[in-house]
Amino acid sequence: xxxxxxxxxxxxxxxPDLIDAAxxxxxxxxxxxxxxxxxxxxxxxxxxxxxxxPRWLASSWxxxxxxxxxxxxxxxxxxxxxxxxxxxxxxxxxxxxxTFNCAGYLAExxxxxxxxxxxxxxxxxxxxxxxxxxxxxxxxxxxxxRIVYHPITNQMVWAVLxxxxxxxxxxxxxxxxxxxxxxxxxxxxxxFAVTAVIYYVIVKLILLGSRLLAARLFRx
Amino acid sequence: xxxxLSFFSGFTPNxxxxxxxxxxxxxxxxxLSISIGTVLGAIFGWILYEGxxxxxxxxxxxxxxxxxxxxxxxxxxxxxxxxxxxxDLDPFASGVVILTIYTAALVxxxxxxxxxxxxxxxxxxxxxxxxxxxxxxxHVVLPIGGRAVFPAWVGxxxxxxxxxxLVSVLGYVELLKASQILITRTQEPFLILTLAxxxxxxxxxxxxxxxxxxxxxxxx
Amino acid sequence: MIEIRDLHKYFGALHVLKGINLNVQKGEVLSVIGASGxxxxxxLYCINGLEPVQxxxxxxxxxxxxxKGTDINRLRQRLGMVFQQWNSFPHLTALENVALxxxxxxxxxxxxxxxxxxxxxxxVGLGEKLDAYPSALSGGQQQRLAIARALAMEPExxxxxxxxxxxxxxxxxxxxxxxxxxxxxxxxxxxVTHEMGFARDVSxxxxxxxxxxxxxxxxxxxxxxxxxxxxxxxxxxxxx
Numbered sequence: 001x002x003x004x005x006x007x008x009x010x011x012x013x014x015x016p017d018l019i020d021a022a023x024x025x026x027x028x029x030x031x032x033x034x035x036x037x038x039x040x041x042x043x044x045x046x047x048x049x050x051x052x053x054p055r056w057l058a059s060s061w062x063x064x065x066x067x068x069x070x071x072x073x074x075x076x077x078x079x080x081x082x083x084x085x086x087x088x089x090x091x092x093x094x095x096x097x098x099t100f101n102c103a104g105y106l107a108e109x110x111x112x113x114x115x116x117x118x119x120x121x122x123x124x125x126x127x128x129x130x131x132x133x134x135x136x137x138x139x140x141x142x143x144x145x146r147i148v149y150h151p152i153t154n155q156m157v158w159a160v161l162x163x164x165x166x167x168x169x170x171x172x173x174x175x176x177x178x179x180x181x182x183x184x185x186x187x188x189x190x191x192f193a194v195t196a197v198i199y200y201v202i203v204k205l206i207l208l209g210s211r212l213l214a215a216r217l218f219r220x
Numbered sequence: 221x222x223x224x225l226s227f228f229s230g231f232t233p234n235x236x237x238x239x240x241x242x243x244x245x246x247x248x249x250x251x252l253s254i255s256i257g258t259v260l261g262a263i264f265g266w267i268l269y270e271g272x273x274x275x276x277x278x279x280x281x282x283x284x285x286x287x288x289x290x291x292x293x294x295x296x297x298x299x300x301x302x303x304x305x306x307x308d309l310d311p312f313a314s315g316v317v318i319l320t321i322y323t324a325a326l327v328x329x330x331x332x333x334x335x336x337x338x339x340x341x342x343x344x345x346x347x348x349x350x351x352x353x354x355x356x357x358x359h360v361v362l363p364i365g366g367r368a369v370f371p372a373w374v375g376x377x378x379x380x381x382x383x384x385x386l387v388s389v390l391g392y393v394e395l396l397k398a399s400q401i402l403i404t405r406t407q408e409p410f411l412i413l414t415l416a417x418x419x420x421x422x423x424x425x426x427x428x429x430x431x432x433x434x435x436x437x438x439x440x
Numbered sequence: 441m442i443e444i445r446d447l448h449k450y451f452g453a454l455h456v457l458k459g460i461n462l463n464v465q466k467g468e469v470l471s472v473i474g475a476s477g478x479x480x481x482x483x484l485y486c487i488n489g490l491e492p493v494q495x496x497x498x499x500x501x502x503x504x505x506x507x508k509g510t511d512i513n514r515l516r517q518r519l520g521m522v523f524q525q526w527n528s529f530p531h532l533t534a535l536e537n538v539a540l541x542x543x544x545x546x547x548x549x550x551x552x553x554x555x556x557x558x559x560x561x562x563x564v565g566l567g568e569k570l571d572a573y574p575s576a577l578s579g580g581q582q583q584r585l586a587i588a589r590a591l592a593m594e595p596e597x598x599x600x601x602x603x604x605x606x607x608x609x610x611x612x613x614x615x616x617x618x619x620x621x622x623x624x625x626x627x628x629x630x631x632v633t634h635e636m637g638f639a640r641d642v643s644x645x646x647x648x649x650x651x652x653x654x655x656x657x658x659x660x661x662x663x664x665x666x667x668x669x670x671x672x673x674x675x676x677x678x679x680x
Binding site: 004063064066067068069070071072075076079080082083084157161162164165167168175178179188189192193195196199200203204 | 285288289290291292293294296297300301303304378382383385386388389396399400403408409410411413416417420421424425428
Binding site for chain 1: 488490513514516517519520521523525527529530531540541544545546573574575586589590593
């Protein structure tokens with residue numbers, strides 16, 4: 001049954017390249033998360049406070065991001081926009097796709113977070129003479145942030161896992177780089193096994209970092 | 221962007237049929253994986269809940285791996301691993317195996333949450349009425365816990381349905397792969413992607429709305 | 441002085457305050473009693489501008505609360521408010537809860553604000569709990585924290601909206617005690633309350649509200665022993 005000879009040496013030789021690619025994976029995921037948090041917050045606020053076209057657009061973004069495959073979204077930024085003569089680089093395709101997706105999911109998390117902070121908190125803050133902006137930034141947002149902290153962590157993990165789709169649009173992040181080496185050496189199993197381990201380590205490090213940060217940030 | 225936007229230029233009714241068939245394959249592989257994976261996941265969830273230490277040390281970390289490594293890597297890895305151990309699996313079978321385990325890993329957490337949601341007092345009450353362990357599980361835990369986590373399970377199932385697009389990496393022609401093929405042939409990326417996206421959306425959006433409304437209703 | 445003239449308040453079609461006229465003098469303690477839904481809490485919200493009014497005026501020390509040009513945030517610094525749900529800020533320690541508004545609203549330095557907060561917390565008997573988060577405090581302690589938070593703005597008036605209604609019975613005493621202490625120090629207070637003992641012993645005047653109308657107002661002895669209105673008599677007979 002096991003007449004297959006494992007060859008790990010080529011994998012080990014390209015390990016530095018894989019690690020470099022892993023940093024590219026992290027980079028694109030972190031960037032997408034930063035953009036996603038800003039846009040997601042905006043989408044949530046638009047959906048809660050505005051009516052008409054802006055609200056419809058924000059809702060469409062959220063629902064499309066949540067109800068179609070991430071790969072579809074990547075393809076859309078990949079060849080869908082090609083129909084309009086817009087050809088993006090693989091890096092931008094993946095960044096745009098991940099940002100679109102993360103913003104949609106995070107918008108829902110933010111909306112839940114805002115709904116979980118009672119209106120009476122704003123009343124109490126306003127009764128002390130705080131302006132609406134002060135009440136929002138000092139009282140509401142810190143509490144929302146606490147509520148969405150874990151969902152944001154989960155979304156960060158998703159962003160890393162999702163960035164692996166880059167390999168299907170020619171982006172040489174960790175998965176793309178792995179495929180590149182694997183197809184040159186035909187050591188597909190070995191390469192992807194090592195890459196799986198690298199992903200696992202990245203995910204665990206994110207979760208660990210998040211937990212350590214939470215212990216520092218949230219004392220209540 | 222020349223005449224590429226003129227509708228149905230290179231796109232024939234035959235192509236529509238090709239897409240429809242691929243959509244059916246998406247449905248088929250999703251339905252198969254979700255149903256087997258759910259049963260398996262429910263059993264895993266029960267083991268995680270009852271097995272305490274042993275399960276925490278064995279099953280939990282294994283399931284965790286499937287949640288911490290990108291699905292696409294899992295698929296490539298398994299597809300190339302199967303022949304090593306003498307299994308002759310086509311892309312469809314490989315896809316079903318991995319999607320099923322992936323579903324089970326996600327459902328296991330949901331199921332354990334469901335059992336925990338029932339609460340000991342209610343279960344003690346059931347046992348005090350003379351129910352056996354299995355009667356308690358069947359008539360108390362399943363209906364009450366199942367209801368508590370049904371919306372979460374719908375989320376998992378829809379996620380797997382969307383993620384089934386990744387089986388295309390093995391060459392299985394589901395909806396997105398078919399779209400990609402057609403795009404190359406007809407040069408109608410926008411039209412074809414819109415059709416594919418609309419299919420996923422039409423499936424996912426109503427179901428997720430339904431689950432959300434059930435959640436609201438049951439929360440009262 | 442707080443002057444309320446012909447005040448009307450609607451929630452949609454619901455007429456909750458039907459022409460209230462009332463003066464509250466400096467140093468006075470006024471208790472407002474009445475059944476739930478009689479409009480007495482709404483009155484407080486209208487006094488510090490948390491609810492808009494449809495007709496009439498509220499004038500605090502010569503400033504019309506609901507006039508267009510009024511700097512409401514500045515005015516609210518004169519009007520401390522304590523809520524039924526104490527609304528402590530869960531992400532801040534007791535000290536930070538109290539120190540925040542003096543710093544960001546009044547522009548005190550961090551050190552000044554902390555000193556004010558420490559003094560006010562000691563004043564309400566929470567000197568030991570400066571660094572505790574609200575989740576570690578009892579309801580009574582959180583309500584005293586809310587009182588300290590309002591006092592830190594050095595208000596001229598304190599508005600209490602059923603400050604003890606949400607508390608467990610054994611915690612009501614400590615909050616009433618703190619309110620009594622404030623009254624003895626000469627604070628001007630309007631207390632919407634269900635605590636008839638407090639209303640009788642501490643207030644200078646008691647007002648009875650019924651279905652959006654102020655039925656009766658007078659010294660506690662008069663309201664509790666010789667009420668003029670049929671509604672007041674019925675209400676008092678039921679709560680006793």
